Amino acid sequence: MSRPLSFGHWPKGDFEGSVFDKFADMGSLFRSAEMTLCQLFLQSEAAYACVSELGELGLVQFRDLNPDVNAFQRKFVNEVRRCDEMERKLRYLEKEIKKDGIPMLDTGENPEAPQPREMIDLEATFEKLENELREVNQNAEALKRNFLELTELKQILRKTQVFFDEHEGGVNPTESMTRALISDDSIARQSTLGPVQLGFPEKQYDPEEYFPCFVAGVILRERIPAFERMLWRACRGNVFLRQAEIETPLEDPSSGDQVYKSVFIIFFQGDQLKTRVKKICEGFRATLYPCPEAPADRREMAMGVMTRIEDLNTVLGQTQDHRHRVLVAAAKNIKNWFVKVRKIKAIYHTLNLFNLDVTQKCLIAECWVPVLDLENIQLALRRGTERSGSSVPPILNRMDTLEDPPTYNHTNKFTCGFQTLIDSYGIAAYREMNPAPYTIITFPFLFAVMFGDLGHGFLMALFGAWMVLKEKPLAAKKSDNEIWNIFFGGRYIILLMGLFSMYTGIIYNDVFAKSLNIFGSSWYIRNTSIHLQNGDYTLDPKVTRNYEGYPYPIGMDPVWQLASNKIIFQNSFKMKISIILGIIHMLFGVTMSLFNHMYFKNKLSIIGEFIPQVIFLVFLFFYMVLLMFIKWFVYFANIEDKDFQVGTRCAPSILITFINMVLNKNTPFDKKCGSANMFDGQLGLQKFLFVCAVICIPWMLITKPIVIQRNRKKTAQFAVNHQQMQSATENGDAEQPMHNNTAQPPAMGGGGHGMEEEPMGEIWIHQGIHTIEYVLGSVSHTASYLRLWALSLAHSQLSEVLWNMVLSKGLKVEGWAGGVVLYATFAFWAALTVSILVLMEGLSAFLHTLRLHWVEFQSKFYIGTGYGFEPFSFEIILDSASQSKEEV
Amino acid sequence: MGATIIPFIIFTVLWGGVGIGLPFFVPKGPNRGIIQVILMLTGVCCWLFWLCCYVAQMNPLIGPKLDENTVLIMAKQWAHPIKTE
Numbered sequence: 001m002s003r004p005l006s007f008g009h010w011p012k013g014d015f016e017g018s019v020f021d022k023f024a025d026m027g028s029l030f031r032s033a034e035m036t037l038c039q040l041f042l043q044s045e046a047a048y049a050c051v052s053e054l055g056e057l058g059l060v061q062f063r064d065l066n067p068d069v070n071a072f073q074r075k076f077v078n079e080v081r082r083c084d085e086m087e088r089k090l091r092y093l094e095k096e097i098k099k100d101g102i103p104m105l106d107t108g109e110n111p112e113a114p115q116p117r118e119m120i121d122l123e124a125t126f127e128k129l130e131n132e133l134r135e136v137n138q139n140a141e142a143l144k145r146n147f148l149e150l151t152e153l154k155q156i157l158r159k160t161q162v163f164f165d166e167h168e169g170g171v172n173p174t175e176s177m178t179r180a181l182i183s184d185d186s187i188a189r190q191s192t193l194g195p196v197q198l199g200f201p202e203k204q205y206d207p208e209e210y211f212p213c214f215v216a217g218v219i220l221r222e223r224i225p226a227f228e229r230m231l232w233r234a235c236r237g238n239v240f241l242r243q244a245e246i247e248t249p250l251e252d253p254s255s256g257d258q259v260y261k262s263v264f265i266i267f268f269q270g271d272q273l274k275t276r277v278k279k280i281c282e283g284f285r286a287t288l289y290p291c292p293e294a295p296a297d298r299r300e301m302a303m304g305v306m307t308r309i310e311d312l313n314t315v316l317g318q319t320q321d322h323r324h325r326v327l328v329a330a331a332k333n334i335k336n337w338f339v340k341v342r343k344i345k346a347i348y349h350t351l352n353l354f355n356l357d358v359t360q361k362c363l364i365a366e367c368w369v370p371v372l373d374l375e376n377i378q379l380a381l382r383r384g385t386e387r388s389g390s391s392v393p394p395i396l397n398r399m400d401t402l403e404d405p406p407t408y409n410h411t412n413k414f415t416c417g418f419q420t421l422i423d424s425y426g427i428a429a430y431r432e433m434n435p436a437p438y439t440i441i442t443f444p445f446l447f448a449v450m451f452g453d454l455g456h457g458f459l460m461a462l463f464g465a466w467m468v469l470k471e472k473p474l475a476a477k478k479s480d481n482e483i484w485n486i487f488f489g490g491r492y493i494i495l496l497m498g499l500f501s502m503y504t505g506i507i508y509n510d511v512f513a514k515s516l517n518i519f520g521s522s523w524y525i526r527n528t529s530i531h532l533q534n535g536d537y538t539l540d541p542k543v544t545r546n547y548e549g550y551p552y553p554i555g556m557d558p559v560w561q562l563a564s565n566k567i568i569f570q571n572s573f574k575m576k577i578s579i580i581l582g583i584i585h586m587l588f589g590v591t592m593s594l595f596n597h598m599y600f601k602n603k604l605s606i607i608g609e610f611i612p613q614v615i616f617l618v619f620l621f622f623y624m625v626l627l628m629f630i631k632w633f634v635y636f637a638n639i640e641d642k643d644f645q646v647g648t649r650c651a652p653s654i655l656i657t658f659i660n661m662v663l664n665k666n667t668p669f670d671k672k673c674g675s676a677n678m679f680d681g682q683l684g685l686q687k688f689l690f691v692c693a694v695i696c697i698p699w700m701l702i703t704k705p706i707v708i709q710r711n712r713k714k715t716a717q718f719a720v721n722h723q724q725m726q727s728a729t730e731n732g733d734a735e736q737p738m739h740n741n742t743a744q745p746p747a748m749g750g751g752g753h754g755m756e757e758e759p760m761g762e763i764w765i766h767q768g769i770h771t772i773e774y775v776l777g778s779v780s781h782t783a784s785y786l787r788l789w790a791l792s793l794a795h796s797q798l799s800e801v802l803w804n805m806v807l808s809k810g811l812k813v814e815g816w817a818g819g820v821v822l823y824a825t826f827a828f829w830a831a832l833t834v835s836i837l838v839l840m841e842g843l844s845a846f847l848h849t850l851r852l853h854w855v856e857f858q859s860k861f862y863i864g865t866g867y868g869f870e871p872f873s874f875e876i877i878l879d880s881a882s883q884s885k886e887e888v
Numbered sequence: 889m890g891a892t893i894i895p896f897i898i899f900t901v902l903w904g905g906v907g908i909g910l911p912f913f914v915p916k917g918p919n920r921g922i923i924q925v926i927l928m929l930t931g932v933c934c935w936l937f938w939l940c941c942y943v944a945q946m947n948p949l950i951g952p953k954l955d956e957n958t959v960l961i962m963a964k965q966w967a968h969p970i971k972t973e
Contacts, residue, residue, distance in 0.1 A: 441929035539951035551945035553895035563952030636947030
């Protein structure tokens with residue numbers, strides 16, 4: 001058994017887990033920790049340091065003492081705002097760092113919250129960094145814009161050159177034009193080419209006239225068609241547009257995107273057209289550039305542009321270097337800064353919950369603290385005071401309160417998964433019995449009863465063990481994949497579920513739907529010539545040549561896996577075991593309620609609820625369990641006449657027996673058996689048990705309300721008597737009315753303690769509901785445990801089907817082809833095994849187990865109306881902050 | 889009544905040891921109580937589960953129904969050759 005693995009891990013983790021564990025009596029997972037309300041007086045100058053220490057400790061839950069004051073009118077709004085501003089700057093920095101893909105150093109160190117005076121330094125640092133970065137960015141943008149312009153100009157000069165060259169070459173303009181157009185552009189543009197070509201030859205210009213005026217510029221490529229059409233229409237075909245694509249994409253300096261642009265050149269005549277063309281260019285956001293006409297000028301300009309581009313490149317490189325240096329320096333510290341700023345912010349938020357006393361020298365806080373940790377808290381406060389250099393020590397006063405304290409369960413990494421399962425149903429009421437410690441075993445066990453298969457359990461345990469062993473590196477990765485986080489959070493649950501499934505798999509003798517014959521089956525065929533009936537042969541338990549006389553030592557006999565009546569046999573076993581486990585589980589739950597009643601000194605509930613509940617459950621249902629065992633022990637297949645009454649034919653059905661017991665009917669039986677009884681005096685005993693169980697119902701129903709009613713009458717009488725006596729003695733005293741007033745509240749307060757505030761009618765109704773729920777619940781919950789059988793049956797059948805339909809097909813192919821087929825079928829079988837049998841069936845069994853715990857088990861004792869303890873803790877705050885950041 | 893005492897003793901001692909014996913040796917510490925509960929419940933659950941399975945097969949009322957091939961293979965593989973009368 002791999003049991004050591006399951007336990008080998010966690011005690012160690014525990015001891016290193018929390019320093020404070022050793023102070024606390026940590027058996028206390030059984031009940032939530034004892035809490036007390038405290039009042040805390042802090043000197044103004046020491047408050048910050050003290051709260052910071054408490055935040056590191058994480059054991060104090062502060063209450064808001066000014067709920068009426070809105071967030072903007074509190075004392076430390078300013079500081080909180082400054083922190084917000086710092087956080088914003090840090091986020092900006094982080095964004096820039098991420099943009100450049102610089103790794104952020106996460107040393108995992110946890111700097112203390114800085115002193116308030118350090119806040120100014122931090123602010124200055126961030127301010128400086130932000131400004132520097134913004135300036136660099138601005139410069140870079142300006143440079144890039146400049147660079148873009150120059151590149152565009154360069155492209156214009158280059159592209160238009162082709163055109164001018166052709167013109168100066170003195171070729172027939174139309175022809176050259178056509179050639180140029182065809183050569184430099186694709187067929188796609190021929191549709192837009194049409195009108196240009198068509199329009200152009202109609203006008204017969206002299207070469208001199210033809211070249212009068214032009215503008216050149218650059219435009220986004222996707223705007224070209226619209227631009228062309230617009231020009232054509234607005235100028236009535238009197239302009240000539242030529243364009244060429246710039247192959248390389250250019251960077252848009254403002255957005256940083258890569259955009260494709262085209263160079264164009266427009267020829268026209270006259271000033272009127274010129275203004276029109278310019279307006280259209282403006283409208284289409286084309287950038288126009290001066291382009292000299294003379295070739296020499298153009299060449300000169302091109303040279304100038306080239307040199308300027310080179311210069312710009314150097315400057316740009318330097319700017320980028322500078323930006324990189326700044327960001328790398330910032331990346332080293334940014335995590336650290338985030339932690340610091342968040343801590344400061346959390347502290348001021350907390351300080352905002354405090355009250356100022358009259359003299360303004362002192363802050364007053366109220367907080368819930370675990371009683372056992374009071375010493376730690378005192379120590380932390382002392383450290384805080386020393387650090388702040390204040391001379392007056394803080395004062396921590398325990399206060400009395402009638403309020404319900406929060407529920408605080410010390411968990412460690414092993415138990416917290418199980419505690420989460422319980423808490424998602426409802427957080428325990430203060431100091432109530434916590435089901436979590438028992439769930440640690442009963443949960444994986446009941447799961448395993450449904451999931452019993454050595455092979456599937458092994459896969460699951462392997463996965464769980466891997467997560468447990470690689471815990472630290474996996475946890476450090478902080479994945480934001482929700483499904484993975486759920487699996488990882490429940491790693492110990494998965495491990496235990498896997499291990500228990502392996503055990504139940506051994507007992508069911510199921511390994512991927514096959515059985516192991518380790519100890520040698522108790523059933524065999526020997527010393528016989530066999531008589532087949534329709535090709536089948538049934539082994540006879542009566543004869544020693546078929547059955548050895550004692551069962552297979554561990555779990556199911558392997559022969560059943562081969563038998564065609566396997567399901568009949570296994571159903572009988574699995575149904576019985578479901579009921580047995582279920583009733584024991586429920587009895588366990590009822591016993592828990594006894595501990596609750598004892599702890600809360602609720603004698604009335606023990607007498608009026610617990611005892612009748614136990615009697616009801618034991619006398620009816622546990623009796624049924626006993627009958628099952630009797631049947632297993634007493635009845636056996638035999639050939640001798642004297643044993644006929646305990647033979648196969650006389651074995652009664654437990655279910656029918658039980659139903660007839662409740663209905664008070666006689667069970668029909670075979671004459672040869674003599675009676676339907678399993679033991680002497682069974683009928684009498686059953687009648688007695690049934691009557692007792694029935695009596696329990698009114699007992700549960702009326703005891704409690706009647707006793708409460710009587711007690712109330714008594715106290716009322718007492719109060720009246722007391723008052724009469726008082727008024728008799730102090731008759732005529734002027735102070736009497738006042739006295740009465742003061743006497744009243746305590747009586748009310750005492751009354752508020754129990755249920756006496758509730759009117760009697762409600763108590764009756766509650767008790768009625770409670771009784772009906774319990775009585776009907778016992779029946780329906782018992783039946784509900786049959787899901788253990790149903791799911792286990794479904795699981796084993798499904799895996800058997802998968803074996804027969806997939807893998808065995810591959811195993812049956814002969815020759816070399818068999819290897820190929822097997823390869824494919826095994827892959828298919830393995831994939832289905834993991835995805836359906838382990839994952840989906842596992843999930844369904846998990847949910848059913850959860851239900852069995854929440855409803856069938858916890859309804860017996862668990863109230864779950866408490867509220868959780870939410871301590872002020874930097875760890876929690878930082879965790880949630882980094883998580884929410886990743887979500888964004 | 890067909891049972892042998894050996895598996896019963898072995899399993900009772902094994903799970904009894906886990907459920908009753910081991911809890912005494914849990915080292916003192918904050919989690920002693922939890923570990924004890926875990927061990928006890930493990931012992932009880934596993935023992936009960938084994939016991940039910942064992943007891944359920946102790947006095948079989950029906951026998952397995954096998955087809956011809958299975959019978960022959962079983963007789964051969966589990967080393968109880970069929971003698972023809």
